[in-house]
Amino acid sequence: MSGRFLESTAMGFARAITRAMESERIARQRGLLQRLDPRVRVVGLLSLILAATLTRKIGVVAALFGVAVLLAILSRVSLLLLLRRVWLVVLAFTGVIALPAIFITPGTVMARTGALQVTEQGLRTATLLVLRVETAVSLCSLLVLCTPWAMVLQSLRALRLPREAVAMLAMTYRYVFLLVETASQMFESRRSRRVGILPGAEQRRMAARTAGVLLSKTVETSNEVYLAMQSRGFRGEVETLSSLHMTMWDYIGLLLFLLAGAFAAWIGR
């Protein structure tokens, strides 16, 4: 495992970059979600996530998951993509966490194998947990897959998030790619020079040194960025152009989202 560290991290970087590229393609499609005003998308999908958290009935959460799948299909998002990136990953992580609950939750016993008892309550709680996570992550992924990052930021600003917060989100996103590129280059050059697999301690030292170099370089860049911003007139508050208009369809969409969320929360109470 320790020998693969460098490779897996470099792969991780490449993956992160390609993931972002994916999102641009889907965001350009003319699917249902893409046609809605981004603010409606943000508020609507968040309200569905909230509903999934509020409701207590498995059936309702399953229905919300169905809504997510439907939205995906209508928005030209490949279900295979969702399966690979979201559903299987969540199943793996949350599934593992939820599994013991099936056996140790007190309640009416349904099955018995030796010392292990499966309880009805245990099954329900595990299912509820996994379903909730799947639904929430699916909805959030839909939001991000169908919306260019710039639009997400604009919507957040329109929803009254403080300017500085939005500016920081925007810049951080930018810097992540800069950092990842720089780090990948550093690793690439190290990989080509590496003769064999390094012992753990040496790798740790190298990781710390890499992190340090990255940090210094990026802090320096941030100073320069600040100067560049000032040079172009920045004086403390980022002024932005809002080009978002709500059409009738957007209002209808918003209403539908909110109603669906409220209905789900009410039914599942």
Next chain:
Amino acid sequence: MFELREVFFDYDGVPALQGLSLDIAKGERVALLGANGSGKSTLLRLLDGLYPAAKGAVLFEGAPLTAEHLQDDSFTLPFRRRVALVFQNPDVQLFNPTVWDEVAFAPLQLRWPKEQVVARVDETLRLMGISALRERPPYRLSGGEKKRVALASVLVLDPEVLLLDEPTATLDPRSQSQVIDLIQEWKGSSRTVITATHQLEIVEDIADRIIVMEEGRVAADGATGQILGDRELLLRANLVHAHRHSHGDVTHSHPHVHSHGKHEH
């Protein structure tokens, strides 16, 4: 347009400008020539009002560029529009989500009306030939494209003074000549262009006057032809190096300048 009197500046104790004085008139095309570390970039930043001089005065059309003065919006807003700086590293200048947003940043900060911003940005993108890139995030551009976006992001303001920090460094030959062509277009206009560079071969095309800098001071100041002809000066300022080669028993030594593709001896 610019006057500097005995200007000193240092970075946390490391001296960068040591008693520099010079004048630049409107409409001049000047090249700041000097090796790395000679203080060219620092000078450009002081001219753009980004750093305060530790000692001495920096004046723009007679008005001092000091901290207090730049707090005053009635001075700053016109100043930022009239004077523009293009940084050496384009990544530093590309911090908006899309190319369109990047070019729109400056006019928006200067509070131009919305319709004017949109019109001007579209026009600038077209003039620079990058309209196709408008929705692209800046980190997915090539080196040449980034440079063009960086240039567009300041040209959108139609500035009177352009400060260019190593505009052709790290560019491929085609992008380099594109940038040089752009600078040449401004010859004869009222635009003042001050370019910092260490590449001798482009200087003839982009400047009529050369200021040679050495260790934070002006080492020489004169017309392009005159300075480029002074080999001793160039050697001293570390802009060319002595190159030795031998034919049999005889060793030649002459100043040598590297450039892309051709060698000048």
Next chain:
Amino acid sequence: MHIPDGYLSPSTCAVLYAGAASGWYVALRRLKRVLLTRVVPLISVFAAFSFVVMMFNLPLPGGTTGHALGVTIAAIVLGPSGAILALSIALAIQALFFGDGGISTLGANCFNMAIVGSLVAYGAYRLMSARAAVGDRRRIIAAGIAGYVAVNAAALCAAMEFGIQPMLFHDASGTPLYAPYRLGVAIPAMMIGHLTFAGMAEAVISAGIVAYLQVADPALLSRSLTLSYTSLVGAAKLRPVASSTRRLWIAVAMLMLLTPLGILAAGTAWGEWSPAELARGASSRAAAVRSLRPEAPSGMQRLSHLWTAPFPAYAPAFVRSRGFGYLLSAMFGVGLLLCLSLAAQRVLERQRRRRAAA
């Protein structure tokens, strides 16, 4: 350590969002005094850095991996306010973009990692590196220990948030609605992983970077960051920081003290929807839980004992009386943070007075 959607009840999320929001508010206010705009790019840098650090899997002694937060180095270079914002931004992007951590639980994640993490890291570091020169070896060790403690403090908060869910939020049949493991299970399960792997990862990264910076870029460590590279626009004077830091601490302390009450109150109301049942709601629930235990087969009891065995001191108390057990862990957490903060405060005051007198 990122908590996904669905693990915490809406009321828990709401309370923790309130806690996080107050932390953000104070941090923003505090930075505005210095020059918020100057540090916006800087905070973004550290946010991106922390984001990338959380992607790294570090090989640790024993052949496994863990991941760090980057919160310690952010706190050391930026100070607590900057670190709070930087980590929160990183967590927000992770939640939005990569589904790492939920949206409803973003407040909780920020509270644990960005706020508690930053404050503990900063306090511990300053406490241990007090009066040491920038290049002193003591700073490296201080950074390592501060990182270790900070990560575990954050993990403890998360574990406590998990652990109270089944007690307070379950339906009539006793099915836990959110995180299904009680404190007796949640705390050991989370802490074991962090006391060993994640804590070590953060310690290694923090100490390693401080060591590197001592040689390569000591200015970053000397906390004069906001004073160097002064630019012309808006160079502001630094105001004394003690008052706002104390206010932040009081806010955190109050929230931690109020949280149990808040959740308990909300929990009671949340358990009952029908007004008719409101009156007998609490007692019927308690009765249901008590009645479950005699029915639980002996095999189940043996198994649950296995889970809670690592912490024998805790387990019996919690299993018998959930309210008491909950209060105990909350107080432990609060006490830990308050002690650290008071100690750090005292040391800093003494330092300042000494420097002023000199």
